[in-house]
Amino acid sequence: MPTHAYYSKNIEDLEMYQRLIQYWSLTFDKSLNAIPMDHMNFDANIYPPAITLTEIEKIIKFEPGYASPDGVVELGPLIRNLELTRLNHVNPKNKQKNKKIVQQAGLGAGHGCTNVMHGILNSIPKLPKNIFPRQCDQPEIILTLPNYTVYLAQISNMGGLARPRFLRATRENNFLPTFKQVKQIVTKKTAAIVITYPNNPAQSTYEGKNVEELKKIVRYCQQERIFLIVDNIYQDELYPQSRKHVEIFSLTDKLDYVIKVFGPSKDTTFFSGYRCGYWFGDPRIQNTYQYYISASENTLSTVSMIMFAWDMLFRAKRLAKKPITLPDIKLLDTGLFGWGRPLNAQKLLSNLKKMQLFEKYNKRIDVADIKMEETNKRIIEFVEKSKYFSDYVNQKIGNIILIKVNPQYYTGDDNEFFHDLIKKSGYAVLPGNVFGIPQRKGNVWFRITSIHDSCDNILKGLKAIENFLKHNS
Incomplete structure (x- = not known):
């Protein structure tokens, strides 16, 4: 060896x-x-860095230190802003519904999507039955294959708290699970289903006619009170860039039992080393998730959160095709740069414009x-x-x-x-x-x-x- x-x-x-x-x-x-x-x-x-820490330090001073247990205090407004921008982009005729979904959603952050998913998978089996009626001893979590199998490793390391089951998607369906497959594999002990789209390793997604399959899966999971966890880490890498990713919350009017996971590691150059990610969706897991992440991580990295915050802000404005304004900068006034540091939003905006950092990011x-x-x-x-x-x-x-x-x-x-x-x-x-x-x-x-x-x-x-x-x- x-x-x-x-x-x-x-x-x-x-x-x-x-x-x-x-x-x-x-x-x-x-x-x-x-x-x-x-x-x-x-x-x-070959690839330019999207943003560098040196550039951030030139427009604002910050104090690395402790933060909220799962980063939700510092990053929450930026997560909601990005998800609202995305929903309005794919479904502009339903802005009021989109706003309601975003305002009521639960959310949290972690050290990359892997860490976020670990927190979610550990949280679901711990929910009390009055919050999660399907709760049972050793609930089953269905993992679709082929897929990134770190989620199996996470379940295996939960000490028997939950059990994995596998749904094998077929080549005929581009390795994406169908509604029929989901319905056939579900049992009384099924607590959650994890689907990645675009898929890894297949890089296939729900688009065109097969969006109906995903919509049926969403409705079924909500009806049966089964958590549907979707990993959308590749959602901003559809070519050409004019293609629209199918947002999971554009397929339903409710947050119930649907959770979206996203992070910048796969599409934002050199961000995989910062380990950033978040979840957005059904708020019933939020307290359990926060407690688990606070116990396992204590706090997120200040530097990582700052880099992620700027990426989320820039990503939303890039999608909306609008310039950065003062209200956008005020989304950063969450203690992100140090709990004891007041934010001068006007000065920060001025520094940002002087450096043309948003323009550089876009290029x-x-x-x-x-x-x-x-x-x-x-x-x-x-x-x-x-x-x-x-x-x-x-x-x-x-x-x-x-x-x-x-x-x-x-x-x-x-x-x-x-x-x-x-x-x-x-x-x-x-x-x-x-x-x-x-x-x-x-x-x-x-x-x-x-x-x-x-x-x-x-x-x-x-x-x-x-x-x-x-x-x-």
């Missing part, structure tokens, strides 16, 4: 998220000298989006023309692509493919089994990212994989 492998067990004996960690540790093990094809960090030589986001869209296009064109790849899933979304190897050229499973590929080509990918794709002979799916290197180098890697498959067959 290489020097930095996390686990000594066979891959089949590891849980899905443990497998992801294992493959990651091997990919970056210097003794193997592999070139990573799946690496979720932006390349600083940088435009550059990043254009690069991601163009890179995805070139990679997809390459995969479509290759006889060595028989399928792929990416609906012009995000910065990851799920690719299937043509079984004519490789008959082993995806774990064997991972090791053979490193050994014979020097490249490392992320096998589909870490996302819940069945590990079997002749069924090799793998994920690559499109932001960690130049497009030319990524295509060079795909050509190396083709060459490996050519000689392997």
Whole structure:
């Protein structure tokens, strides 16, 4: 076993998220000298930073220190502002309904969407029966596969508080769960269902005709009093940018049993290191969530919250296509820059305009989006023309692509493919089994990212994989 492998067990004996960690540790093990094809960090030589801490420090001084337990005091107004802007963008004829939804919603923040989801999953089984009528001993949480399986790891580490069940979405439905599948898998013990759209690793979403499927799922969960938790972390990466993400609260008039999770890690350059995220939705989990996060995290990072606050403010104004005004700046007057520091909103606005930081943010986001869209296009064109790849899933979304190897050229499973590929080509990918794709002979799916290197180098890697498959067959 290489020097930095996390686990000594066979891959089949590891849980899905443990497998992801294992493959990651091997990919970056210097003794193997592999070139990573799946690496979720932006390349600083290619992508500009959306905002830098140095720029923030030039427009306002702040005091790093303790904050509210889950960041809701400091970030709450900005979360509500962003979600209202989003709802008004997709459903401008229902502004009063949108405003009511946003005003009544519960919310909270955490160290990234992973931490936020951990807090939600821990909160639901602890709700009293008078608040959550379906409450029972060891309630079931349904996870859709393929998906980012850290959520399974979180449930596994809850000491039997809840049990996971799996809904396997099919390739025919672009790996998105259907209403029929949801209805069939639900039992009396089902407490929650987790759906990610756009999906990771598939980068597919509910759009057009299949929005009706999502709408039926929302109605069913609300009717049956089952929490529907939607991970929308990729929602702002639909190409072209004129495409509209289907907001979950545009499909219902009620907050009941619906929770949305969002964070900037996947689309805002270099924000994954700040670990920011929030949830928005049914307020009945708020107190339980706050208590859990306060006990496990104590407080969120001041620096991370400040960076996230500016991103949310800029993101909302960018979507609305409006300039920053004094009322916008006053949304930051929450103790964000220090509990004892009064905010001079007019001075801050003046400093912001002088530095043209919002304008710089927009230009940088435009550059990043254009690069991601163009890179995805070139990679997809390459995969479509290759006889060595028989399928792929990416609906012009995000910065990851799920690719299937043509079984004519490789008959082993995806774990064997991972090791053979490193050994014979020097490249490392992320096998589909870490996302819940069945590990079997002749069924090799793998994920690559499109932001960690130049497009030319990524295509060079795909050509190396083709060459490996050519000689392997």
